[in-house]
Amino acid sequence: MLEVKNLFCERDERVLFANFSFQINAAEVVQIIGQNGSGKTTLLRILCGLSDAYTGEIYWHGVALDAEREQYFQAMLYVGHLAGVKGSLTAEENLHWMMQLDKSLNKCTITEALKQVGLFGFEDVPCHSLSAGQQRRVGLARLYLSSAPLWILDEPFTALDKQGVKEKEALIANHIQNGGAVILTTHHDLMIPGQIIRPINLDEVAVA
Amino acid sequence: MRFFFAALKRDLLLVFRHRNDIINPLAFFLMVAVLFPLGVSPDPAFLSEVASGVIWVAALLACLLSVDGIFRSDYEDGSLEQMLVSPEPLLVLVMAKVLSHWLVSGFCLAIISPLVAMMFFLPEQGYPALILSLLLGTPTLSLMGAIGAGLTVGLRRGGVLISLLVLPLYIPVLIFGAGTVQAGAMGLPIQGYLALLGAILVFNLMLAPFAIAAALKISVRS
Numbered sequence: 124m125l126e127v128k129n130l131f132c133e134r135d136e137r138v139l140f141a142n143f144s145f146q147i148n149a150a151e152v153v154q155i156i157g158q159n160g161s162g163k164t165t166l167l168r169i170l171c172g173l174s175d176a177y178t179g180e181i182y183w184h185g186v187a188l189d190a191e192r193e194q195y196f197q198a199m200l201y202v203g204h205l206a207g208v209k210g211s212l213t214a215e216e217n218l219h220w221m222m223q224l225d226k227s228l229n230k231c232t233i234t235e236a237l238k239q240v241g242l243f244g245f246e247d248v249p250c251h252s253l254s255a256g257q258q259r260r261v262g263l264a265r266l267y268l269s270s271a272p273l274w275i276l277d278e279p280f281t282a283l284d285k286q287g288v289k290e291k292e293a294l295i296a297n298h299i300q301n302g303g304a305v306i307l308t309t310h311h312d313l314m315i316p317g318q319i320i321r322p323i324n325l326d327e328v329a330v331a
Numbered sequence: 332m333r334f335f336f337a338a339l340k341r342d343l344l345l346v347f348r349h350r351n352d353i354i355n356p357l358a359f360f361l362m363v364a365v366l367f368p369l370g371v372s373p374d375p376a377f378l379s380e381v382a383s384g385v386i387w388v389a390a391l392l393a394c395l396l397s398v399d400g401i402f403r404s405d406y407e408d409g410s411l412e413q414m415l416v417s418p419e420p421l422l423v424l425v426m427a428k429v430l431s432h433w434l435v436s437g438f439c440l441a442i443i444s445p446l447v448a449m450m451f452f453l454p455e456q457g458y459p460a461l462i463l464s465l466l467l468g469t470p471t472l473s474l475m476g477a478i479g480a481g482l483t484v485g486l487r488r489g490g491v492l493i494s495l496l497v498l499p500l501y502i503p504v505l506i507f508g509a510g511t512v513q514a515g516a517m518g519l520p521i522q523g524y525l526a527l528l529g530a531i532l533v534f535n536l537m538l539a540p541f542a543i544a545a546a547l548k549i550s551v552r553s
Contacts, residue, residue: 171416175552196418205409211348216341223337224417249348 124149124273124304125170130179132165139165140328143179147306149272150299152318155308157325163308164204164277166325170306171201171275197227200271202279206262210251214242214261217250221265228268236267241287255282266294274298276307292316334419338427345404346435352400353435356393360440363389364447375452382451383512386461387468389447390440391505394469397436398476399493401428402484402547411484415551421544429470429477429543437469453516460515460524467528468508474539475500481546485553504531 130143139162147153155163168174170181172192181188183195208217215233222228231239237246240260242253250258259282266274274295280288288311295305296315307313313320346352367385368378405411414424444461453461479497483489511524 173412173415173552193418196416199416201412201416203409203412205407205412207409207413209345209404209408209410211345212341216344220337220341221413223334223341224413224419226418 124184125306126182126185127170128180128182130166130169130177130181132162132169132177134162134165134176140325143328145323147273147304149302149304151304152295152299152313152315152320153304153306154313154320154322155306155325156322161325163325167201167203167275167277167306167308171199172196173201173203197225198271199273199275200225200227200265200269201275201277202262202265203277206259208250208258208261210258211249213247213249214253214264215246217261218264218268222268225269225271227271228265230268230270233264233268236264239267239290240264256284256287259283260287263291266291266298272303274303274305274307276305276309278308278310280309280311335423335427338424339431342428342431343434346431352397353439356397356436357439357443359396360389360393360443361447363392364450368450378450379452379454379516382448382453383457383461383509383516386444386447386451386453387464387505387509387512390437390444390465390469391472391501391508393440394436394472394476395494395497395501398432398473398480398497399483399490401432401477401480403480406484406550411547411551415548421547422540425477425540425543425547429473429540432477433470433473437465437473440469441465453512456518457512457516460521461512463521463525464508464511464515464528467525467532468504471504471528471532471535472501474535474543478539478542478546481543481550483550484547485550504528507531 125147128144131141132139155166157163165174169177172188172195183191188195214237218233218236234246237243240263242257242260245253245257250261253261263279279291283291292313292315296318298305299318364386402411405414414421441462444465445458448458448461476497479493482496483493486492507524507527511521511528514524515521
């Protein structure tokens, strides 16, 4: 699905990765691992088109990323460090706006997605009065809504409780079974039922 | 078009939830109007002479104060990233954001401006000129301000920089805006001034959205 060739990126005069090539295929989970500051978030931002600070080529289904940005954005779901959840809007209004931004969030209704993330009954509460974990859940409700084949998740499990993490793992497993692909970073021991997780270690890339 | 209204609705809803965002520029505008006569001179003849300039400067600074926040909260909570990875066109989104900013700053200022004009003993025949010049001039301020806001949104303290970037661009609007009011107050024709303000607005309306979108991309992607 996604092919990266000869990626080079440096930040503050430190080379994060050079000559870095890899591929992500359908029905695959790729976990980016590495120490703090090894460039995990930078890599994910590059992959989802949020950073131009690199040289190298990225292809989506054989087409260069720059050429078909809009199509790529439709096929990709990015959940970043920051959840993109507005504190003064309710969970429902937040999700409604996200659906406006991204038409591929159409798999189920907002109510169903909120039920799935365990926020049923909280849909009318402004998000700033929810807990950190609950706010994270509002952002992650997008995963239930999304029909995009590629998910790019940056530390999706921060602030989630054990039950929440388990549910998300099951969700990822389901996504993979439907032929999707997931790239994620996490410091959590990932256990995806019935799936082998392919690690990409950025510490090794930097040495090589 | 539907996306434009959805974005506009969201921004207005956000403003409605943070009501002091509307009150801030208006309060600033009114405070200048109230304090100026106290500090300088309450003489009606003097005040009516300086009214056009003072009202326009106050309106301009009120716009400048609020424009810094136009993308700030979206940047801080990650909404802006989501907007940039959205397949929806960024230009439309930017236009909706600028329009919502104008509705809560420039448009409201234009509406309460007769009140301020009264405090400054502006001759009554100058009122239409004041309202029209603010209605035509302040959208330009929002558009130009948004370029500066987009460029500085990634910086920790963009407040000073945005003034430096944007104030020189504001000067023509200030000159023609205050000129309109002065001409109107003296009973002179104002069509020429209004046409110039309109021309500046149309020019900005065409080009500024591209600049704002590019500025946001630079701020987020670098």
